[in-house]
Amino acid sequence: MQVEKEPKILAILCKWCSYAGADLAGTSRFIYPANVRIVQVPCSGRVDPIMIFKAFVEGYDGVMVSGCHPGDCHYGTGNYHARRRIAVARRLLEFVGVHPDRMHFTWISAAEGKKFADVCSRFTDELKALSGTEKTLARKELAT
């Protein structure tokens, strides 16, 4: 099946900006790869890096996190805290061998439907380029 070959992406999006941006991509009919699975969180500040770790262990090819642009957070400062946390988490994951291109952290506003679709397409392409390399961290079956 074709779908299986597509790299699997987990997108953790904040409810107010990025999820709305993803909705706008839909309303505007911007086509992007069907392999993106969106998880809604109230704010990028809610994103605990554990979620990102788990996603890689569970076998996602790539993880993206997006929230409101700096200064635009619906909750004032959530995205600033997210930025620090995710920056550190990214360094840790890279250190243990997750390829840097498997993580994509960005800001997408509610008005940036196009940007969301573009990011998804570009990210998918980047992950396809990695298809020959090992999907580190990903567990294979129950017992590992």
Next chain:
Amino acid sequence: MAAIELVPKPVTIKRIIEESRDVKSYVLQMSGSGKMPARPGQFVEVSVQGYGEATFAVTRISKDNQEFNISVKRIGHLTKMLHRAAPGDIIGVRGPYGNSFPVDEWKGKDIVVIGGGIGLAPLRPVIDYVLEHRKDYGKLEIVFGARAPDDILYKEDLRIWEDDKGISLYKTIDVPFEGWSGRVGVVPIVVKDLALKPDGKISIVCGPPIMIKFTAAALRELRWPNDKIFTTLEMKMQCGIGQCGRCNIGEKFICKDGPVFSLDQIPEHAL
């Protein structure tokens, strides 16, 4: 080869009874010709596929042993899933395990049942048993306490017991509550107030650890000997068969040597 004892068998949830804000009772039906020959005081291990298992006292047993009840307070992840269940759902069960209340040895005696909150759950089969064998026993006295009127379990049973002339039922809540005209005060105090005499009687106590501790103290104050006070202990049991190790009190395993003990069988710190 026989399957390992730790693997449960399926049972169907036949009916769900909302007892209080956070307690639901489940009527479970064994599949096929399966039986649950539980005696009063015994417990079962209940599991939800994907969420592991936990221990529950059997709170009622049908005469043909094909149906039994458990009461579940929502506190952890498994009980959360159980609270989400609907009639018709299948869950796993193994057991019955543990010893039971020595109801046969108690014949001819008055029985005093003292329950606090969900602690009434494992005692109900005793009440059922005594009511069923009415002639074999003397008087039945029930003291039941809850935090608030909303926390009272088995409202239907309480109504029946209340109307039963052969039963003395004392209901109490811990602190005054609007619209509650009954007794107010924690169970140990009520026990003291009632000045229950030990002669020709057996008492069984179950509830939160603190309630058991103070009720036992109250009974001793009323000159009850330890071997006439019975309790059933709720400790972290898991395997139910004396192997996983965690439920020990000294060398005894609650799941195997208990859960029913008279107070002379266990050290004071176990309460």
Next chain:
Amino acid sequence: MKEMRKKIEELLKNGEIDVALGYRENPATGEVKADVFRKDETLDDMVFDERCVQNLVNYLPTLVARYKKVGIVLKGCDGRSLVTQLVEHRINKSQIVALGIGCEGVRLDGKEADKCGDCATNMTPIVDYEFGEKKQKKDPVFSKVKEIERMSPAERWKFFADYFARCERCYACRQICPSCYCEICVADQQEPKWIEPSAKLSANTMWHLIRAYHLAGRCADCGECERVCPQEIPMRLLNNALEKAVHELFGVRPGTVPEEVPPLVVLNKEDPDTILEGKNE
């Protein structure tokens, strides 16, 4: 050392501290271990030298719960880990007397401990009485971290996966770490099971990632986790990688400044977005 022993004796005698936490030498075996010294005893067995590897801060919370005032002998790195404890309300400064001692480095398995090569300060940043010499230290270099960073992602994973697979999940690393003090560790939680209880590669990986991440910006590199690991998993590497990252990203060296809030909860609107980008391979 003599000076310090005298001071502690004095503090104990006049009741300024109830007990002192320090290192005791077993004269018979020559072994040195953490121990509590009380008023009515001689401090002859109290030592401080290169055998005093243990971080005593981990024992503080139990002691301050039992005694009003506790004196503690602190090396530089241990003192750093105390900073986090104070900021996170684990210990009240008023309950402790910090006896800082200029550390000359400690030895493990007959050679200088690895952590001493990356020592950021030989004197505790929080100190009531200072003994010995305070030395100017260079920034840690973390040469082993750099070595790993030079590997390809696949090589790095191979390196760590081999170690992670060995983990028994005895949690000695957690138990010895002064900064690992959750009431219910995430590894013990059922709802949801971020880390499965069984010791297998996937769950062990989660454990080691989360452990390291939770210490990011808080770990003072006392190295105890790695020292006590029965499987010799190089946990300091992970800690150091994050210590290095936190320094590069936020300019913070955890634990070196008293009362400094851990960098991961600091609000800084001026962080550049570039910190979210991947490092070059």
Next chain:
Amino acid sequence: MNKWYKMKHADMQKFVSALTEKWEVWVPYRIDGKWEFGIYDTGRDLDFPESVIHVSLKNLFFPKRRPIATYDENSKWSLKPVEPEGKPRIVIGLHPCDVAGIEYMDKVFLQSEHKDVMYASERKRTVLIGMLCSEMADNCHCTDRGLTPDATRGMDAAFARITDGYLLKGLTDKGKQVLRSEYLKKVDEVPDKKDWPAGRYVIASPEEFMEMYDDKIWHEMSDICLTCGICTYACPTCVCFLVTDENFKGKGERVTVWDSCQLQSYSRMAGGHNTRKTPASRVRNRTLDKFAYSHLRYGQISCTGCGRCVMVCPLKRSFPQLGARLTERIKDKKKGKSKSGARSKEA
């Protein structure tokens, strides 16, 4: 076959290689300086340690993670028991203390109303060929636990190292059968008898230990203990476990996983109540379980004197030493000179 047979060193390898045809053969391997059991690869050099093997045999009979049932997460009740399986196997080179550990596990899992059939199957398929220790390692103290390093009780067959090879002897029918081999020569030799030192960690009686329940020594003993679980994982008789479900991509397994009474999570109940919250209460539970409860339950204390708990302890603090220290305290108490606040100097 009640006598000792001899086998040359070079023949031993041939003999074991031949066994692999029918059996799964487990022998000790040295990995990074530590001895542990592994499946024998034909042709690999055989070697046996003089005394205790660092990793106990527990995992062979009662694995760290043991699937007991499987299910499909995406369908309604589908839990199916895992049937015990495995081809016949031989473990070569275990020591008397290992046997003692297995005997204890037998008591837990087999002498029970609810016999553990998976454990039983592992036991049934295994032939134990023990090796008599030729020396006692630093932490060994089996002599204080009613064993000797050259005891053969519980083994199907036993062997001992001599200068130019090995002396072997079949003890049970199973063992004798395995030993039927062309490489064996009947000899008159017997393994050397040694006087094994004792008294390293002498302990009081279970009853005496029981009296210590309320003593305040537990706090002192737990002051420095990390309450990590590693000693329990290393211990050949610690068999506490946890039953849990693990899911991945719709497939699920119900597993038993080793657990440890030293961990805070062990006796924490849903809702937060913890019957053994303090480190002291956990250290007490383990100490008393080893030296007293086990005896009251199964008539055998659950310390075999293998010393592994000392080897793995992150603080190199010896658990048997604790028992010994406690014993000292018991003696002190009995003599009535109970020093209040008596503490050992090493905490």
Next chain:
Amino acid sequence: MAKVGVFVCHCGVNIAAKVDVKRVVDALKEMPEVGFAHEYKFMCSSPGQELIRKEIKESKINRVVVAACSPRMHLPTFQKALASQGLNPYLVSMANIREQCSWVTDDPEMATQKAIDLVARQIKRVVHQDPLEDISVPMTKTALVIGGGIAGIQAALDIADGNRKVILVEKSPSIGGRMAQLDETFPTLDCSQCILTPKMVEAAQHPNIEIRVNSEVKKVDGYVGNFEVTVEKKATYVDAQKCIGCGICQEKCPVKTVPDEFNADLNLRAAIAIPFPQAVPAIPIIEPDYCKKLIENKCGVCAKICPAEAINYDDVPMQETVNVGAIVVATGYREMDPAVYTEYGGRKYPDVITGLQFERLVSSTGPTGGELKRPSDGEIPKTVVFVQCVGSRDESKAHAYCSGICCMYTAKHTMIYKHHVPDGQAYVSYIDIRAPGKTYEEFVRRAIEDEGVRYLRGRVAKIRRLQNGQYRVYTEDTLVGRAVHIDADMVVLASAVEPQEDAVGLAQILGIAYDSDGFYTEAHPKLKPIETASAGIFLAGACQGPKDIPASVQQGSAAASKVLSIFARDNLVKSPQIATVDPTACTGCLTCSYVCHYSAIEEKEFGQRQVAEIIPGKCQGCGACVATCKGKAITLAGFSDDEIYEEIVSCK
């Protein structure tokens, strides 16, 4: 375990054209959690909702998943359907198979598979959702209106008439806003001041309205019902309590070099001045950048002559915190600086002016007293070219959007011009004429047909100043298809409507969203045009996008009604999606308090130790504390770890 009812929506063909709905339903039926799965053409329609109600009643399902559009659109709809059957409304989850699946996926096979996955995930999630109860919090029934233009005034008056207190904050020295600067208004040509001034006075005298001019909002804390707003009043150096508004200071002030902002910088005024004659309040302020006393401690004339002794050179900015329950943002717009178009010579050539400057030039309160004279030499302009779309509809140079009001005000300008200079000729260079309002088109026709204004369709390429003081406007007439040029005495540029300079700054203070141009974003472009994404903050007027007076007034009233409807309740009902601390798991490190934007986390005693506690009224449910808590002692209702975990792991 739970019994989930699954409803998959076709959304007409929006979903069904790409997603094989039948296959989705069939695939899900097998899941252990699913009680049944249905498909329906429009789930949001009332028969669709009825289907849910019926199944709750009959099939005894205890969780619902609706696979349809975005939950941002219809989640509340389905929540209501659940609630109507006594099922807790938080036990529904939506799978977004329209915006995030059928509309963004080309291949039907992939879309179908993705849809199955998305719905399956929500089924796993919904099982972990807990029933939640709304939270009731007391509130402050006072409103804050930011901006004293016509929209703000209207909002303030309506709220005040509804018997609620209003604090009206205005940055400039007087309320009135842009409308006060206008001469006549389209399409009726009534005098702007004549209709505005009574409203200004009414606002000033209203017992429920407190006007704070020269003031700005500096900080907003809290949440709907209980905002805590810091308002800063800048130093004006005139004591408003003492000043009697006689204006003598303005007369005697020796410094007359201040560009008159009210007159669109067309003239200079004194360093101390009442902004304009009808100002409310009519209190002068001193421009500190120009006042000699303040700069070099000389002069001091105004203080000497002030009969009321109202001058205070030591005035300093004052901050005050006010408590309000709702906020109306009505900060209006500014006119784009035409200097961007160097080829037009705006700001360079004195007689190339903007629309607003034209308003002041023809206004009787303007610099010329209402006589139309061109700024360079005071001559009456005989030929005037009005240039449209300067900065609007021109993405390459300025803005992509249409400023909306220029077509209309230009038509008005040409008419006013003809009334002032009956023998003059007005030209309008335009792209399209947009006049969709009531009687707007007729108004434009009047300018063209009755007043003889010449409309030329085409963009102006360049404006060059000629030797004779005229301006040559190079343009084209695309209707005839040739380039033309007009020599004009004056050129009026319809400069684009832009958000205020500090619009983004204020948005960040308020925590509301804004678009790429800087206009504030409404919660929904069609259905929630007044609300912002932040509860309790509403928009009125041109801060949300270009608007004319009627639209601004409408929106002001609409915002007022929104505020009043909040205030009509006794208590505020808050979303239950807030964070709570499990004290048994909390270590009391309080690192969570560092990340809480709402200061909602406090310390409390629990047994022997201190733990964190979250104040339900203050918590807004962002979850930053949840992600900070290492021991997972904090749970965010609605977005618990459990729920998110399921979404992550149950993806095929």
